[in-house]
Amino acid sequence: MRVALFALSAQVGCALAALLDDAYRPDFEEVR
Numbered sequence: 001m002r003v004a005l006f007a008l009s010a011q012v013g014c015a016l017a018a019l020l021d022d023a024y025r026p027d028f029e030e031v032r
Helices: 001-029
Strands: none
Touching: none
16 A cells, blocks of 8 residues: 555656646746
């Protein structure tokens, strides 16, 4: 149970990081 919860939280964190990366990337390219 704990391992499944940890895997789920890691997956959510990874998805959130990818979402934030996509959100911020255009700003970085505009600054360049």
